[in-house]
Structure formats: structure tokens, C-alpha cells
Amino acid sequence: MSELAIKIGDLSERLKVPVETIRYYEKERLLPPPRRTEGNYRVYDSAQLDRLAFIRNCRSLDMTLDEIRELLRLRDAPEEECGGVNRLIDEHIDHVQEKIAELRKLESHLQALRRRCDSARPAGECAILGDLNSTVVPAASTAGHIGLHSPSKRRRAGA
Structure with a gap:
């Protein structure tokens, strides 16, 4: 079987992950550095493609990079018990329930x-605008807290 050799743009297109995000995952050491061609292009193999697909699937579940790191560590040590995976997922479920x-x-x-x-x-007579203009809006901190319009404390850049 021949080894896959795919450039970053093709990898991005195949897995629907932006090129910038792939580079970010490399910088964060979630993905190992790719091999480089003589022209200095990044070239990925099937193991890196599989790893990126795993990361993408975890991100689709709103997992943090630290959670993904731990899951990758366990994935890369198949002889270990999966209790750590279960605990991580249970904690993530708790977080999702809090967010809901x-x-x-x-x-x-x-x-x-x-x-x-x-x-x-x-x-000028709108009660909604008046309330929003008030200095005290009861749930004003909620949107930032749950990450609707600002980065969550749990999650860093790198969609």
C-alpha cells in the first residue's frame, strides 16, 4: 500500500478544516510537524489525516484543546484502561449541562x-432599549460567561 502524501490545502479541503486551524494545531502540538517537500510545502500522511479527523470530531463536540490532548494521549496508548476517557466525557457532559x-x-x-x-x-420610547441602556441588566454577564459572543474560558482559538 502506498503512503498518502497530501498538501495542507488538500488536507484542509478533504476534512473541512481551515488551513490556519491546521497550522494552529501543529503549533499547539496536537498534530506532529509534517514532512516538508524540497519546495518547503507541508506534506501529510494518513496517520496525520486520521489524527486531524479525530481532533475535528472532538472539536465538533465542543471539547477544549486540553481535553483533546488527553484523549489523544489515551488514543496513542491503546494498552491503557479507558476509564480516563469515561471520566473526561462525564466531566464534559457536566459542562454541557451547565451551559444548557x-x-x-x-x-x-x-x-x-x-x-x-x-x-x-x-x-426613544422603546422599553427594551431603555432596559439595555440601564446600568444593571440582570443576565448581562451570562452571554460572555457561556461563550456566545466571546471566547469561553474553557476553549481557546483554533476552531
């Missing part, structure tokens, strides 16, 4: 905010 609860609170707050304005009127 926070999203429900956010939804409730948005619904309450929406009920504040029941008809079209001049923007």
Missing part, C-alpha cells in the same frame, strides 16, 4: 426583555 442551564436563563431573560415592548413606537 445558562442558555435557558439567557432565553428567559431575552423573553422577558421582549415582553417589555409590545408595539411599534419611537425608539
